[in-house]
Each structure stands twice: as structure tokens, then as C-alpha cells.
Amino acid sequence: MSKFQFPESIKSRPVYGTLEPRGDVAYLLVADAEGAEAIYDLATAGAHVARNAHIIYLPNETGDKYTGMLQALNPAQLYIGPSYEAALSRIQRVLSNARMGLQVCLSGTEGLMGKALIEVSAAGIPHSAVQFEHSGSVARRMQCVHCKGITENVSTDPFVCSHCGLNLFVRDHYSRRLAAFQGVCIDAEDPGNVPDPVELYS
Amino acid sequence: MNTTTKPSGSGAQKMDVIVEAVTPLNDLVTRFDFKRANGEDFPTFSGGAHTVIEMQDGDRVRLNPYSLMSDPVQTASYSISVRRDDEGRGGSLFMHNHVKVGDRMRLSTPVNLFCLDLRAKKHIFVAGGIGITPFLGMIAQLERTQGRWELHYSGRSRALASYAEQLTRQHGSKVHIYFDDQSQTIDIDGLLSGQPLGSHLYVCGPAGMISWVLGRAADSAWPSDSVHSEEFLAPQSGEPFQVRLCQSDKTIEVGAHESLLEAIERAGVAAPYLCRGGACGQCETTVLEYDGEFQHRDHWLEDAEHASGKKIMPCVSRFVGKTLVLDR
Ligand code: FES
Numbered sequence: 429m430s431k432f433q434f435p436e437s438i439k440s441r442p443v444y445g446t447l448e449p450r451g452d453v454a455y456l457l458v459a460d461a462e463g464a465e466a467i468y469d470l471a472t473a474g475a476h477v478a479r480n481a482h483i484i485y486l487p488n489e490t491g492d493k494y495t496g497m498l499q500a501l502n503p504a505q506l507y508i509g510p511s512y513e514a515a516l517s518r519i520q521r522v523l524s525n526a527r528m529g530l531q532v533c534l535s536g537t538e539g540l541m542g543k544a545l546i547e548v549s550a551a552g553i554p555h556s557a558v559q560f561e562h563s564g565s566v567a568r569r570m571q572c573v574h575c576k577g578i579t580e581n582v583s584t585d586p587f588v589c590s591h592c593g594l595n596l597f598v599r600d601h602y603s604r605r606l607a608a609f610q611g612v613c614i615d616a617e618d619p620g621n622v623p624d625p626v627e628l629y630s
Numbered sequence: 631m632n633t634t635t636k637p638s639g640s641g642a643q644k645m646d647v648i649v650e651a652v653t654p655l656n657d658l659v660t661r662f663d664f665k666r667a668n669g670e671d672f673p674t675f676s677g678g679a680h681t682v683i684e685m686q687d688g689d690r691v692r693l694n695p696y697s698l699m700s701d702p703v704q705t706a707s708y709s710i711s712v713r714r715d716d717e718g719r720g721g722s723l724f725m726h727n728h729v730k731v732g733d734r735m736r737l738s739t740p741v742n743l744f745c746l747d748l749r750a751k752k753h754i755f756v757a758g759g760i761g762i763t764p765f766l767g768m769i770a771q772l773e774r775t776q777g778r779w780e781l782h783y784s785g786r787s788r789a790l791a792s793y794a795e796q797l798t799r800q801h802g803s804k805v806h807i808y809f810d811d812q813s814q815t816i817d818i819d820g821l822l823s824g825q826p827l828g829s830h831l832y833v834c835g836p837a838g839m840i841s842w843v844l845g846r847a848a849d850s851a852w853p854s855d856s857v858h859s860e861e862f863l864a865p866q867s868g869e870p871f872q873v874r875l876c877q878s879d880k881t882i883e884v885g886a887h888e889s890l891l892e893a894i895e896r897a898g899v900a901a902p903y904l905c906r907g908g909a910c911g912q913c914e915t916t917v918l919e920y921d922g923e924f925q926h927r928d929h930w931l932e933d934a935e936h937a938s939g940k941k942i943m944p945c946v947s948r949f950v951g952k953t954l955v956l957d958r
Pocket of ligand 1: 902903904905906907908909910911912913914928930943944945946
């Protein structure tokens with residue numbers, strides 16, 4: 429699958445790389461949907477990865493398209509779950525039992541990687557030591573700067589805040605603490621003057 | 631111009647102090663306690679901070695950085711420990727041989743280039759020899775805040791491991807001491823592999839020890855941002871060389887036993903600095919022109935910057951060649 433190249437933007441906007449095997453140490457791999465491919469590539473590049481890996485995978489709308497591929501890697505542990513919320517306590521438990529040296533690799537959508545990074549940072553791993561690889565949807569997790577509500581899976585700009593109903597402009601300004609981009613009211617000066625929504629990166 | 635006055639606007643602010651106590655700890659290390667000349671308290675500091683001490687050695691001013699090793703909230707006095715270096719440029723020998731109780735000296739306000747990362751779940755200290763000093767302040771700070779820590783400290787022998795006994799007495803099993811003369815060494819791989827997530831590692835000691843520990847930490851897949859080290863380099867002697875200071879319109883001679891920074895100061899030119907040991911980046915100076923070779927020794931510039939011939943850190947680096955013109 430060809431990878432989406434995010435155009436260059438402000439410094440706040442996260443950039444993602446390609447997962448690479450590191451030492452013969454424990455790995456925590458968290459992925460959603462097409463993010464399974466990044467795990468597969470990682471485990472193929474480093475034969476030692478799978479036997480050291482705890483994989484937490486959320487297929488979401490891809491169903492069982494990738495699950496067989498992950499099972500075939502024969503990882504130390506594989507959890508396939510219905511939602512991030514369902515997987516959260518498992519992520520937290522893996523982190524609380526882990527020792528220094530654990531490698532964390534996150535792949536898939538920005539929302540998933542961002543939310544998992546919140547847990548990983550809280551456990552004390554510097555974000556600079558975490559590997560990321562984006563794949564799949566380019567939809568964003570957005571915070572309304574007015575009501576602070578989060579709207580998941582935003583794929584158009586502007587969009588309507590799912591909490592307060594304001595028309596929000598999609599900014600590249602990102603918060604690692606919230607794992608969300610900032611959405612700012614687009615028609616504050618001239619209420620009702622809202623441009624037609626366009627698909628992000630279309 | 632009186633060459634002993636320090637040009638203004640450089641370094642941290644200075645405080646006049648009086649030597650309160652001089653306490654030899656063993657054959658190599660002596661502790662110096664200071665109080666402020668104006669009777670006021672010192673500023674508080676954070677564990678790991680250092681001060682630059684100003685020594686009036688005849689008509690020469692020596693400025694050496696030393697870690698503050700007292701309890702950061704005990705502001706009635708500051709303490710440093712000085713290891714005598716018979717091969718060095720003379721600062722530590724001056725402290726050992728000439729400084730007496732009652733002397734007036736000057737200390738800079740504290741500067742911290744080696745502070746605790748307070749997000750750490752646990753702090754692991756690895757010290758070699760006189761590298762123990764910054765950890766004394768850090769430990770005092772963590773004891774107050776109930777921080778979790780452990781210390782691994784190696785010294786040449788029981789007699790030369792300054793503060794080892796006191797640390798063991800006060801903190802018991804958090805303190806692990808290793809004596810070289812009994813062939814005791816830190817099991818670094820065991821230490822690194824057993825630590826809870828969120829631990830931070832701090833190393834201070836001889837250069838060889840620091841690079842050994844940093845190398846083992848990288849091999850054990852520790853994040854580089856979880857590993858901290860401090861090494862003050864002392865400027866090294868070398869061939870004298872000439873430098874043109876463009877902004878000040880002066881040509882100066884750097885003597886064999888002084889640093890480029892000291893020569894610039896001697897010429898009465900205000901040059902920025904903080905650590906005087908190649909660590910803080912404050913003295914970074916632009917090179918306008920050169921014909922010769924740099925002897926870069928700092929821990930600040932990237933390799934590419936060293937190779938570029940466009941920057942020099944005058945506190946520790948030298949030059950050999952025909953022409954060197956600095957934007958100073
Ligand atoms: S004064 Fe700190 S690097 Fe030169």
C-alpha cells in the first residue's frame with residue numbers, strides 16, 4: 429500500500445516515519461486498521477521482533493482483513509480488540525509491568541497513535557523514543573477550542589463540532605497532551621458565512 | 631586597562647563570599663564552605679547546579695566551575711569539593727594550597743546544566759570519583775520530595791571515596807559503593823536491564839566512565855532522553871596562537887597555558903560564558919576566517935559544525951595555524 433505523504437506544515441504538526449527493528453528487547457506494538465501492515469513489515473525486517481512482541485491491534489472497519497497476517501507472525505502475545513477503550517487497560521498493564529528498554533511502536537491512524545502516546549508518555553517513555561508509522565485514514569481527532577469537546581474522525585474542513593455545533597476550521601496546530609488538532613470557529617466574524625466543506629488533503 | 635577586572639556582561643552574576651571552612655576529606659579532596667560577605671542568604675538552587683569560582687592568583691584571575699554539593703535549601707552557606715589535580719592548569723592547586731578560612735572570593739550565582747528530570751519515576755545515579763558532588767545536592771533534593779533514587783558510586787579506595795561512608799550511613803541500601811582497589815565494579819548491564827519504565831539515569835565522573843555508561847545504556851535500548859551526563863572539561867594547554875577579534879578590532883596572543891576564552895578576557899573584551907567547560911553552549915563564537923586547524927574539544931557543537939570551520943567554543947577549544955579571525 430502506498431503511504432500518504434503529508435505535505436510540509438508548521439512545526440506543531442506531527443510527522444511520522446517507518447517502523448524499524450531495534451535491539452533484541454521487549455516490544456509493545458499498538459496498531460489500528462491498515463497499521464497492521466507496518467507491524468508486518470517491522471516483524472519481517474527484524475526476525476527477533478515477533479517473539480519479543482506484545483501486539484495490540486484494533487481492526488476497526490478493516491474487519492478480519494489483516495488479523496490472519498498478524499497471527500501468522502506468531503508474536504509472544506496478540507490481542508485483537510473492538511475499540512481503543514477496550515484495549516486501554518491492557519496497554520496500561522503492559523506498560524506498568526515493563527522495564528526500561530521496552531520499544532514502543534505505534535502505527536495506523538493519527539488518532540490511535542496520539543491516544544496511545546498519551547499512555548506511553550505517562551508511563552515515562554520520552555516521546556522522542558517512540559516510533560510511529562502512519563497508514564490508513566487521514567481523518568483527524570479534533571478539539572473544539574471553544575467548548576473543548578473532541579470530535580473523532582474528522583475528514584472535512586470545515587466541520588461541525590459534535591458537541592457545541594460551531595463551524596470549525598481544521599488547523600495543523602496539534603496538542604500531544606490531548607492527542608488532537610485544534611478546531612477554530614470559521615464564521616465568528618460573519619455568522620453563517622461558512623465555506624463548503626472539502627475533503628482533507630483532497 | 632587593569633587586566634584582572636572581569637569584563638562586565640559575561641557569565642552569571644557574581645556574589646562576594648567569605649571562606650567559612652576548609653576541610654580536607656582525604657589525600658586528594660578538600661571541601662570549602664562559603665558564606666556571603668554581605669551576611670545575606672545565598673539563592674536556593676536545584677540539585678546538580680554548579681558555581682563558577684573566581685580565584686585571584688597573583689595578577690591572574692582563574693575561573694573554575696564546581697558542582698554545588700550542599701543541600702539546595704540550606705542557603706546560609708554553599709559548599710564545593712575540590713579534587714587536587716597535580717597535572718592540571720593550577721586552579722585546584724590554588725584552592726588546595728592558598729585558600730584559607732576568612733579569605734574573600736567571588737562565586738557566580740548557580741547555573742544548572744545537569745538537573746533532575748522531575749518526570750522520572752526513579753532516578754539512578756552513577757558516579758565515579760569526584761563525580762559524586764552533583765549527586766549530593768540531587769539526593770538532598772529528592773529526600774525532601776520523597777523521590778525514588780539509588781546511587782552507584784565507585785571510588786579508587788575506601789580512603790579516597792569521598793562521602794561514601796556518610797552516604798551509606800544516611801541512606802543505607804539506596805547507596806552502592808564500589809572500590810577499585812578491591813576490584814569491585816558496577817554490574818552496569820544488570821543495573822540497566824532491571825529498571826522500571828520511566829527511570830532516568832545520570833552519570834558523572836571521568837570521561838572513560840561516562841562514555842562506557844552511555845554506550846551500555848544505548849545498547850540496552852534506553853531512550854537517549856532518559857540518560858543524562860555531566861563532564862566539565864578543563865581547558866588544555868597547547869601551542870600559543872594568534873587571533874584577530876574583528877568587532878573589538880584587536881589582535882591577541884593565546885598563551886600555551888591559557889584558554890582562548892581567557893585570552894579574550896585578558897584583552898578586556900567581554901565574551902559570554904557560563905560553564906567554562908564546553909557543556910553549556912554560551913560561549914559559541916562565529917569564525918569569520920581561518921587558515922589552519924581547529925582543535926575542537928567541546929561537547930556542544932555537532933560534528934558537522936566542528937567540520938564546517940564556522941564555529942568555535944573558546945572555553946575549551948584551540949587552534950593551530952596561520953590565521954584565525956573571530957566575530958567578537
Ligand atoms: S562556556 Fe559553556 S561551553 Fe563554553
